[in-house]
Amino acid sequence: MRIALFVTCLADTVFPQAAKATVRLLERLGHEVVFPAGQTCCGQMHVNTGYPGEAVPLVRRYARTFDPYDVVVAPSGSCVGSVRHQHAWVARRAGDERLASRAESVAARTYELSELLVDVLGVTDVGAYFPHRVTYHPTCHSLRSLRVGDRPARLLRAVRGLTLVELPAAEQCCGFGGTFAVKNADTSTAMLADKMRHVLSTGAEVCTAGDVSCLMHIGGGLSRLRAGVRTVHLAEILASTEEAV
Amino acid sequence: MTRTFLGMPATAPPGVGHLRGDEPFPAAARRALADPQLRRNLGHATGTIRGKSAAVIDEVPDWPQLRAAGAAIKADVMARLPDLLVQLEAAVTAAGGVVHWAPDAVEANRIVTGLVAATGADRVIKVKSMVTQEIGLNEALSAAGITPVETDLAELIVQLGEDRPSHILVPAIHRNRAEIREIFLRAMPGVDPGLTDEPAALAAAARRYLRQTFLSTPVAVSGANFAVAETGTLAVVESEGNGRMCLTLPRTLITVMGVEKVIPTWRDLEVFLQLLPRASTGERMNPYTSMWTGVTPGDGPQEFHLVLLDNGRSAVLADPVGRPALHCIRCSACLNVCPVYERTGGHAYGSVYPGPIGAVLSPQLTGVADNASLPYASTLCGACYDACPVMIDIPSILVHLRAEAPHPRAESTAMAAAAYTMDHPTLYAAAQRAARLSRLAGQRGRGLPPPLSGWTASRDLPDPPAQTFREWWAAR
Numbered sequence: 137m138r139i140a141l142f143v144t145c146l147a148d149t150v151f152p153q154a155a156k157a158t159v160r161l162l163e164r165l166g167h168e169v170v171f172p173a174g175q176t177c178c179g180q181m182h183v184n185t186g187y188p189g190e191a192v193p194l195v196r197r198y199a200r201t202f203d204p205y206d207v208v209v210a211p212s213g214s215c216v217g218s219v220r221h222q223h224a225w226v227a228r229r230a231g232d233e234r235l236a237s238r239a240e241s242v243a244a245r246t247y248e249l250s251e252l253l254v255d256v257l258g259v260t261d262v263g264a265y266f267p268h269r270v271t272y273h274p275t276c277h278s279l280r281s282l283r284v285g286d287r288p289a290r291l292l293r294a295v296r297g298l299t300l301v302e303l304p305a306a307e308q309c310c311g312f313g314g315t316f317a318v319k320n321a322d323t324s325t326a327m328l329a330d331k332m333r334h335v336l337s338t339g340a341e342v343c344t345a346g347d348v349s350c351l352m353h354i355g356g357g358l359s360r361l362r363a364g365v366r367t368v369h370l371a372e373i374l375a376s377t378e379e380a381v
Numbered sequence: 382m383t384r385t386f387l388g389m390p391a392t393a394p395p396g397v398g399h400l401r402g403d404e405p406f407p408a409a410a411r412r413a414l415a416d417p418q419l420r421r422n423l424g425h426a427t428g429t430i431r432g433k434s435a436a437v438i439d440e441v442p443d444w445p446q447l448r449a450a451g452a453a454i455k456a457d458v459m460a461r462l463p464d465l466l467v468q469l470e471a472a473v474t475a476a477g478g479v480v481h482w483a484p485d486a487v488e489a490n491r492i493v494t495g496l497v498a499a500t501g502a503d504r505v506i507k508v509k510s511m512v513t514q515e516i517g518l519n520e521a522l523s524a525a526g527i528t529p530v531e532t533d534l535a536e537l538i539v540q541l542g543e544d545r546p547s548h549i550l551v552p553a554i555h556r557n558r559a560e561i562r563e564i565f566l567r568a569m570p571g572v573d574p575g576l577t578d579e580p581a582a583l584a585a586a587a588r589r590y591l592r593q594t595f596l597s598t599p600v601a602v603s604g605a606n607f608a609v610a611e612t613g614t615l616a617v618v619e620s621e622g623n624g625r626m627c628l629t630l631p632r633t634l635i636t637v638m639g640v641e642k643v644i645p646t647w648r649d650l651e652v653f654l655q656l657l658p659r660a661s662t663g664e665r666m667n668p669y670t671s672m673w674t675g676v677t678p679g680d681g682p683q684e685f686h687l688v689l690l691d692n693g694r695s696a697v698l699a700d701p702v703g704r705p706a707l708h709c710i711r712c713s714a715c716l717n718v719c720p721v722y723e724r725t726g727g728h729a730y731g732s733v734y735p736g737p738i739g740a741v742l743s744p745q746l747t748g749v750a751d752n753a754s755l756p757y758a759s760t761l762c763g764a765c766y767d768a769c770p771v772m773i774d775i776p777s778i779l780v781h782l783r784a785e786a787p788h789p790r791a792e793s794t795a796m797a798a799a800a801y802t803m804d805h806p807t808l809y810a811a812a813q814r815a816a817r818l819s820r821l822a823g824q825r826g827r828g829l830p831p832p833l834s835g836w837t838a839s840r841d842l843p844d845p846p847a848q849t850f851r852e853w854w855a856a857r
């Protein structure tokens with residue numbers, strides 16, 4: 137299958153390893169990955185900070201860039217959530233009904249990685265090898281905006297060598313929330329403290345998730361504590377093989 | 382044909398009531414977060430209610446359908462609110478009640494104070510109600526020389542402690558029993574000085590005090606959970622029975638009700654009386670459900686007044702995106718699941734309506750400029766939307782209100798610049814390189830300028846990658 141990658145601005149700039157892993161994984165599974173030029177950002181930061189008007193060109197850019205493709209994947213639950221649940225609203229709010237329906241059409245073809253693998257490509261065992269103790273943080277947008285459910289856990293359970301340990305209070309937000317972490321830094325830190333406490337209580341070496349933003353937040357906190365737990369994107373685990381761990 | 386422009390409906394007036402805080406949410410939250418006792422009390426209380434509620438909701442196979450029915454009834458109410466209110470007024474009047482219309486808090490307080498004064502009473506007993514807190518009725522009564530006595534146990538604790546409620550349903554959720562004992566010893570008239578902090582002892586002390594008050598006070602003030610337009614029936618749901626005492630013992634009953642509480646038919650109660658107890662206290666059935674229709678000669682209050690309050694609700698109704706905030710049945714499920722509320726508590730929200738519903742309701746009632754920090758007091762995690770028994774999409778309303786809120790000029794400029802860059806891939810790639818250079822030049826992971834420094838104060842930024850993804854892809 138020919139799959140267009142929406143890298144997302146954060147993965148592109150700060151966490152390219154998650155996007156590279158997505159490419160490696162999909163190619164290993166025999167698919168063709170294309171990277172449409174002209175893509176930048178989904179506009180979620182603008183929408184969620186109160187600037188939906190400023191997000192209109194970004195929504196238009198996303199729709200124009202990805203309309204030619206049947207399947208689009210992004211290694212980020214929250215960006216896919218924005219594409220699916222905010223883009224048409226942003227367009228309608230600006231009075232652009234044509235853009236709204238185009239945005240809806242592209243959104244229906246945009247998938248988060250675990251959705252793409254399980255629902256579209258029909259695989260749960262991707263042939264990965266990752267000999268570590270891992271805990272999975274579901275991330276709010278994957279959990280509640282996209283309803284990815286147990287898809288990531290099914291993928292992780294099929295990884296050879298991997299021990300999946302359940303994260304207590306997993307469904308609680310890590311406290312990132314985009315600009316929330318800046319505007320309400322104290323509350324965000326308090327939420328992060330509890331999330332880290334739960335991560336550490338699992339004894340896992342690795343905390344994974346399907347969102348680079350939440351991983352950046354949790355990983356940033358763990359790093360400050362020198363906690364000895366790594367954050368690794370789901371794509372990186374699924375891309376790991378015995379030959380290249 | 383002529384057209385009349387009525388203008389935007391008025392928002393709740395400032396200077397009266399409790400819809401506006403003294404300081405923005407982040408500052409108030411910062412103080413609350415520093416209180417370890419508060420954090421423990423809240424974490425324990427919300428965790429317990431969450432567990433109880435989830436267990437009893439699990440028992441109901443048609444919960445999703447019930448939620449959808451609740452949402453549909455409320456949407457229908459809002460679509461024809463004026464007609465239903467007129468119908469309610471007619472039904473209440475026909476049953477012997479008197480209906481008063483209060484456009485705002487000032488007027489509602491004036492009406493209630495006047496009604497109490499006319500009875501000659503200098504004390505009223507109060508059923509727990511959010512709306513009378515919203516309008517600051519207790520202050521207005523006190524100013525007129527009338528003593529309001531809260532009869533809900535938790536509300537009494539708040540009143541005696543000269544404190545503010547911090548939860549819709551459990552106003553003293555921020556207090557533990559040792560603190561409650563101290564408050565009783567300090568402020569409860571006639572309290573036994575040997576009082577312990579056993580829950581049963583605390584409840585008995587409150588009961589002794591309240592019994593005397595119930596029996597000797599001729600006027601009660603209540604709110605309402607529902608008002609049935611078709612029959613003129615008012616309904617109050619509570620857990621202690623103290624509300625029932627207030628609603629039946631006094632001679633005069635005055636009910637203040639937000640206009641959005643009306644429901645069309647008696648039958649609609651069936652839906653809400655199933656949704657409310659399971660979502661709010663985690664009970665299968667509400668313990669005390671009191672309903673009354675006007676006045677019954679020789680039985681219960683012989684004088685009944687209903688005050689219908691707007692106080693900004695028409696302004697909420699006029700906004701199609703924000704309007705579902707009026708669907709709220711004040712169950713407080715959204716508070717109990719909210720990770721922000723669980724850590725900051727209710728006082729940080731400034732308004733009497735805390736938590737997620739407060740973050741969407743208060744700014745709409747006051748006008749968003751007066752509560753501009755509240756729409757941002759959320760990570761948009763969506764837990765509230767999932768928990769809400771009438772399916773209010775709180776995150777979407779928050780995002781909508783953020784767009785309406787006044788923005789700091791520096792932020793607006795930065796956002797416009799960022800959007801421009803993001804819409805020009807060449808500039809975007811250049812910005813990526815610039816970001817990498819400045820990060821490499823500076824101290825890694827630290828030292829971002831404010832407000833971004835708020836983020837790096839407690840977390841490290843990751844090492845900057847040698848290559849962005851698009852550079853890697855191009856070189857592949």
Ligand code: SF4
Nearest residue numbers: 709710712713715769
């Ligand atoms: S918004 Fe929904 S969950 Fe929150 S108090 Fe109101 S009805 Fe309950």
